[in-house]
Amino acid sequence: MSQVYADRRGRLRDRCAVAGTAAALVSRPANVRYLTGAAPPGAVLLLGADASADVLLCPHAPTGDPVEGRADEALPLTVLPPTGEDPAVAGAGLALGSGADTLAVEERHLSVARYRAVGAAAPRLRLTDLGTAVEQERLVKDDEELTCLRIAAEITDQALGELLESILVGRTERHLALELERRLVDHGADGPAFPTSVATGPHSGRERHRPSDRRVEEGDFLSVRLGAGYRGYRCEIGRTFVIGTAPADWQIELYDLVFTAQRAAREALAPGAAYSDVDRAARHILDAAGYGDRVGPRLGHGIGLEIEEDPQFSPAAMGKLDACVPVTVEPGVHLPGRGGVRIDDTLVVRQEADGGPELLTITTKELLAL
Amino acid sequence: MSQVYADRRGRLRDRCAVAGTAAALVSRPANVRYLTGAAPPGAVLLLGADASADVLLCPHAPTGDPVEGRADEALPLTVLPPTGEDPAVAGAGLALGSGADTLAVEERHLSVARYRAVGAAAPRLRLTDLGTAVEQERLVKDDEELTCLRIAAEITDQALGELLESILVGRTERHLALELERRLVDHGADGPAFPTSVATGPHSGRERHRPSDRRVEEGDFLSVRLGAGYRGYRCEIGRTFVIGTAPADWQIELYDLVFTAQRAAREALAPGAAYSDVDRAARHILDAAGYGDRVGPRLGHGIGLEIEEDPQFSPAAMGKLDACVPVTVEPGVHLPGRGGVRIDDTLVVRQEADGGPELLTITTKELLAL
Structure with missing residues (x-):
């Protein structure tokens, strides 16, 4: 199963590369679940330049939902525990640290306030719109x-x-x-x-x-x-x-x-x-x-x-x-x-x-x- | 009961006036409900310069939820039926038409994509952040x-x-x-x-x-x-x-x-x-x-x-x-x-x-x- 999620992330990575974006922040819950097999409430996926840079950031401790447990099985994917910070902001910081110069975000999902916080946390990152890239991948079911x-x-x-x-x-x-x-x-x-x-x-x-x-x-x-x-x-x-x-x-x-x-x-x-x-x-x-x-x-x-x-x-x-x-x-x-x-x-x-x-x-x- | 909601909108109007904002777009569902007594899914309240300019914009036809029925009892408040357009965008158009020059929006709730659409629909409006003005009003209960x-x-x-x-x-x-x-x-x-x-x-x-x-x-x-x-x-x-x-x-x-x-x-x-x-x-x-x-x-x-x-x-x-x-x-x-x-x-x-x-x-x- 974990390969399915890695493959989906790979396809999204290819799309991002074509669009000239080095990293992407996926925050819409159904999209996070599609790409990781896990859906902890409020979790955000940072999609990096290669698979080893993918990170799932969670705002809360695990809830015991069996679905959430799948995050670990769905490796290779680093799962970061909660820090108290907005996971989108923490993800932007990681993207900046990894040397990315652009970060695609889901403008249809991210609030203006969170978008501003992401921008403030990583001012050297150029923010672009991921649009409905993940939704389009989700259209045809396997x-x-x-x-x-x-x-x-x-x-x-x-x-x-x-x-x-x-x-x-x-x-x-x-x-x-x-x-x-x-x-x-x-x-x-x-x-x-x-x-x-x-x-x-x-x-x-x-x-x-x-x-x-x-x-x-x-x-x-x-x-x-x-x-x-x-x-x-x-x-x-x-x-x-x-x-x-x-x-x-x-x-x-x-x-x-x-x-x-x-x-x-x-x-x-x-x-x-x-x-x-x-x-x-x-x-x-x-x-x-x-x-x-x-x-x-x-x-x-x-x-x-x-x-x-x-x-x-x-x-x-x-x-x-x-x-x-x-x-x-x-x-x-x-x-x-x-x-x-x-x-x-x-x-x-x-x-x-x-x-x-x-x-x-x-x-x-x-x-x-x- | 309708007076309660009119009074709440009046207090928010006063806050907006102090902040120099002529109109506000309230999109967070609990805030819309607090200010109108109605909570049709996705409804947006346009708070105008005076009570007669307040409008509730709904994206869907009524659902038969008794709560929604209260919108009419909670007059004076104009309730606009669905047009197919994002009610936030439609509200911004109304604000512009009423002669407002600034519009406060809930940046913590509105997505970046909707914010951009609001800006594009009313380019002469200066958008400001309503912040947690309504949440602060809601803190102390009557x-x-x-x-x-x-x-x-x-x-x-x-x-x-x-x-x-x-x-x-x-x-x-x-x-x-x-x-x-x-x-x-x-x-x-x-x-x-x-x-x-x-x-x-x-x-x-x-x-x-x-x-x-x-x-x-x-x-x-x-x-x-x-x-x-x-x-x-x-x-x-x-x-x-x-x-x-x-x-x-x-x-x-x-x-x-x-x-x-x-x-x-x-x-x-x-x-x-x-x-x-x-x-x-x-x-x-x-x-x-x-x-x-x-x-x-x-x-x-x-x-x-x-x-x-x-x-x-x-x-x-x-x-x-x-x-x-x-x-x-x-x-x-x-x-x-x-x-x-x-x-x-x-x-x-x-x-x-x-x-x-x-x-x-x-x-x-x-x-x-x-």
């Missing part, structure tokens, strides 16, 4: 990463499947969300990949609904969105159900529409497909049915060490899909006062010859009446 | 805030009390932590104030232990750290118990030592007391017993809308306590391979004449054998 995502999806399907077998009427959104999160951990998740959303009745189908004390009632739409984290990798599933035996006509129609739109976007996933075309595949169906103004700005996104990564599926997104990029496809329609439908899957983009998009979240998308 | 903290502490005590009545041997740290979090929500918490820590046996007493799959065994120390969030306000309690009927001598001795140190720091809490003196009150007792190198860099901190606020109780901390400042007092000693003890309370600093420090977390600190 086999190990895809395995973690598959396990995360399996855990998620299990937790959701168990919930569907239990009595739902009368329970609150908050309790159902907590129950789902407990089941995720029961099945081996590190924890929930993001705060679980459970939305009932008029709340159903809202994109970012936070669970309330509303109880599930007969006739409700119930929409849930959850995902497991497994070894840092996150997946996402969203499903909408109806409570009671007979869905109303408007519920069946709305569900079929969203289902059709979601399937169209899933079928548009292929290496070389434009991000905006995936968005359009679902959006034009919702538009044509008159729900254009009820649809969010984006209908899916990349997923991995973070729940929302590149690419973004939106009308203005630039770029094309590659194979081995995991993404979500998650259109939804919410009708104020009535409720709505969201259907959300995690898939991996694959060549047609390899069987096309790999669906990771396999819970049924039939409209179940619970 | 009655409404203290009421929320008392309720958060009551919920926390209830959740912990129930756990103590259940069977613990054989259960994993992760399950106990989840159980505590469920109970917090059962009793009315918004959610856990921070990730619940449950540490057994050799893990016990670690400052930042994350729950593992280790099971509770007879003879273990069990240390827990949890807290409820209530209307955004967070409290914290930490307790250490022993599992089984007869604690070992070393356990009793270590417990008594940490208890004595924690009591000394609690008794040092008074308006006018130096932060470093509160730290020293506990630290010198642990030092004298030979555990100086086992004690963390700080023995407590302020608490409120964030779990860790100013002040910090550490040897080098500068400043003195005020009345109505809620703080934690949380010394601990961890012996590698054996375990340890942490005792953690949330208290409010009060004048001696008002009864001295008000203990919010009232679960017993006797060494219970469970």
Whole structure:
């Protein structure tokens, strides 16, 4: 395993060399984890001119998190214990001491105050922007990463499947969300990949609904969105159900529409497909049915060490899909006062010859009446 | 309620005026919440030259979180719907349009990339640093805030009390932590104030232990750290118990030592007391017993809308306590391979004449054998 991280750092080092930067300071937690296998809170990676100069700087003593323990296995990488100083500032000092004349930092992550402190600690260093160099490396996942995502999806399907077998009427959104999160951990998740959303009745189908004390009632739409984290990798599933035996006509129609739109976007996933075309595949169906103004700005996104990564599926997104990029496809329609439908899957983009998009979240998308 | 937020914004406006700044962009979530009563994810407050110019800019559509709904009640405050643009950039554009020539931003929060985008969007604005102006306003809590903290502490005590009545041997740290979090929500918490820590046996007493799959065994120390969030306000309690009927001598001795140190720091809490003196009150007792190198860099901190606020109780901390400042007092000693003890309370600093420090977390600190 340690070679994987050393190789990733090597690729970033090559990028930096091409850009004329001798050293880089990586502070965004998911990027630190990607490059070292370790994620102590607040840790900063100094990427030096060669592998022996790489240093992981930690602001706190270890917490006992098993993930953090991996830093040592992921050698060759020097791990410096906490000094009380901001690790970014300490890293800049080390870079200066090593003779570097430029240091790339993550301007999208580092605060202005920390940036100034880094500059003050190493005034002879020219600071440049690392930009999204690490995020771009993270886009296409390797086999190990895809395995973690598959396990995360399996855990998620299990937790959701168990919930569907239990009595739902009368329970609150908050309790159902907590129950789902407990089941995720029961099945081996590190924890929930993001705060679980459970939305009932008029709340159903809202994109970012936070669970309330509303109880599930007969006739409700119930929409849930959850995902497991497994070894840092996150997946996402969203499903909408109806409570009671007979869905109303408007519920069946709305569900079929969203289902059709979601399937169209899933079928548009292929290496070389434009991000905006995936968005359009679902959006034009919702538009044509008159729900254009009820649809969010984006209908899916990349997923991995973070729940929302590149690419973004939106009308203005630039770029094309590659194979081995995991993404979500998650259109939804919410009708104020009535409720709505969201259907959300995690898939991996694959060549047609390899069987096309790999669906990771396999819970049924039939409209179940619970 | 809305007047409270308008008054807070008025005080910040006065500070800005004194500093010669016509407008300010507040982006740190807890600060936005403090000043508006609302906390939509990623929202930014533009504080204008007068109250009618204040604007809350949101990046997403509303989520149905009841907290967010308060933005409207907390008028007079214009709430702008999402535009797809970074709300900080949009806010800078509004400030420029209103004729401001300077704009204070939170350099400790804003990333370098966003700062540059703000500068590019409003090149004629001189950007200054708002520093910790809002954090300083937040230090002393009003009655409404203290009421929320008392309720958060009551919920926390209830959740912990129930756990103590259940069977613990054989259960994993992760399950106990989840159980505590469920109970917090059962009793009315918004959610856990921070990730619940449950540490057994050799893990016990670690400052930042994350729950593992280790099971509770007879003879273990069990240390827990949890807290409820209530209307955004967070409290914290930490307790250490022993599992089984007869604690070992070393356990009793270590417990008594940490208890004595924690009591000394609690008794040092008074308006006018130096932060470093509160730290020293506990630290010198642990030092004298030979555990100086086992004690963390700080023995407590302020608490409120964030779990860790100013002040910090550490040897080098500068400043003195005020009345109505809620703080934690949380010394601990961890012996590698054996375990340890942490005792953690949330208290409010009060004048001696008002009864001295008000203990919010009232679960017993006797060494219970469970």
